[in-house]
Amino acid sequence: MAIIKEKDSESNIIYINKEDLAFRAIKNASDLNNYVLENLSETEKNYVFIDEIQEIEHFEDALRSLLLNNSIDLYCTGSNAELLSGDIAGRLSGRFIEIQVYSLTYTEFLTFQQIGDTDESLQKYMKYGGLPYLKHIALEDNVVFEYLKNIYSTIVFRDIINRYAVRNTPFLEQLIFFLASNIGSIFSAKKISDFLKSQKTNIAPNQVQIYVQHLASAFLIHQVKRYDVEGKRLFEIGEKYYFENLGIRNALWGYRPQDIGKIMENVVYNHLVAHNYTVNVGILGANEIDFIAEKNGEKVYIQVALSLLEEKTIQREFGNLQKIKDNYPKMVITMDTFSGNTIGGIAAIDLKSFLTNRW
Template sequence: MKKDLVYRQKYLETVRPFMGKRLIKVFTGQRRVGKSYLLFQIMQEIQTADENAHIIYINKEDLAFSHITTAENLNDFVQEQKKSGQKNYIFIDEIQEITDFEQALRSLLLDDELDLYCTGSNAHLLSRDIAGSLSGRAIEINVHSLSYFEFLEFMKLDDSDKSMSLFLKYGGLPYLKDLPLQDNIVFEYLRNIYSTIAIRDIVNRYALRNVQFLEQLTQFLASNIGNLFSAKKISDFLKSQKITTSSTQVQNYAEYLANAFLIHKVPRYDIEGKRIFEIGEKYYFEDLGLRNALIGYRVQDRGKLLENCIFNHLQIAGYDVKIGGLNSQEIDFVAEKNGERIYVQATLTINEEKTLEREFGNLLKIQDNYPKYVVTMDEFEGNTFEGVQCLSLRRFLKEILGQM
């Protein structure tokens, strides 16, 4: 169980107040973002504090636990393995693979000698249970692909333009630290991860027949990061490419991709009317490397990758993120946390006057005093124009993640 671990402090700090408490700690997120890795880190902390701690680890990807398929199997296994008269720490990896798992968790939670932790890779299934039958009994912690600064720590790199370019190309799945950072090796690994997500978490789970359409939709979304769409618009475009579909099918398949945490659907918010628009949303990928593995890394896509990178880091920093609409103008991100708000415009460069006018001009039309940022790949320390801060991507990420 002892592993050479690079600690992901953000998530450990989030879970520590709940350790030892009669709450189920549920780590959710895309496959291979490091949920199991976090379980091992928590186990290590527990064993450091108490070398006699009794830990029961169940990994549903391990054939040794293939017999645990139902709530009854899970409950029986834990009861057989637990030690009475002391604290038992139960860790269950990929719990969504166990039928009616929530019934077992509710039952196990009644035993004050058990401290429960689990991971899962299906947003719909887990969120439904956490909000429903496990309401008030579970804390959900969403685990993301590595942030840029975690990527630097994992890969033992300095903060530089070159490192940022590597991050935008390869993304932040933790296992990359054990691979040579070469296109053929990294992208082959990432394509295999995508295949696992597509087949196990989507095709098999939802009994999909049109696997080719799932692939086409995923590639379409990967090519159109940052574009405003509706299910109907996507359907109409795919039909123009001789791909038979309907807006309902697009909506369902996009939801399946989001449930597997592969993509994020971001709604559009009317800044003046303070409401969510019914039509129009954007899609961003959880991991940039997976996106690039699907359709190839292209230098001309750096603007899209910049926007996706900003979105991911706003989420990592704990913001609720929406697309902003202001009359006919668009604000890339409206991000809220703890009653505060920031506005963000992303642009590859601000060397052209038209770009400068568009990005700053849109933000200046917002009639409030919340912080406003223009974020660019240009490298400079930043300046302010009429209250709008212009920052390089690396500087902005430091600011929102508290790395300054």
């Protein structure tokens, strides 16, 4: 809003924050429409900002009406997928631009925290994640994880349990813990159901799939499909799961040395989607390519390896990429710092260089 005032000091800004009790009277579409019209300027450009708009009943009806006024430039934010439903898209008839806001990237985290690009900074990012509010609290485990657990509770109870009238809340939380412990592993709803049955929890695969979709709709996790590199098609079953915010995952499950490879893979995935790549897991015969990232018709193939100190790891990670027959870029991302030759044109890039776009 400050930028708008710098460019147009006479502009009229209307700000509504549904988390502020000052706006509790705005409960439905009519309330929203009336409030905006009452505060419009008839002579200047009007910029309307509505935060947590999903808290307003039938808000899309008000938006459709307000968009008829050419003097209004309208911006809305929301913290769940309510804003992305096909019903809302249909009602607005294409008169909107959707911008998904992800957790902070590594470079954004450095800027927010006003710290340098060091190994310690990377460890903090991998442990605490990229929620912007972290800049206001001490980056200490007991402080950050308590804050993140509260954020997690808000997401689960407001955006999932209440919104979808979920009854089996113990299973929902058990599913979240299962996914937290298995980030980057390929699972189908049936495999998850079978595993939970072995833990004395009986729930049908279709119910597992429904709960997974709830978690994805609340932006707690990302569900990533597998792509057949040779057949050029998506597989219908078997996905990987990554957390939108690794800090929340670590607050729930713990930040454990044996999980660093998984966490690293999650960090790479989050970086790609934050930079507008469409990401799938690649399947090439019996081999797996960690990520096929595509943007503007161009692809990049990525393998993620914690370390390349063992010959068998080098053969596996580079060998899988060498089997791909097209000429799109291919790379192996590792925690090792290395500056030297490629293997058959495939470079080894350390994680910090990748996250700071030095590749």
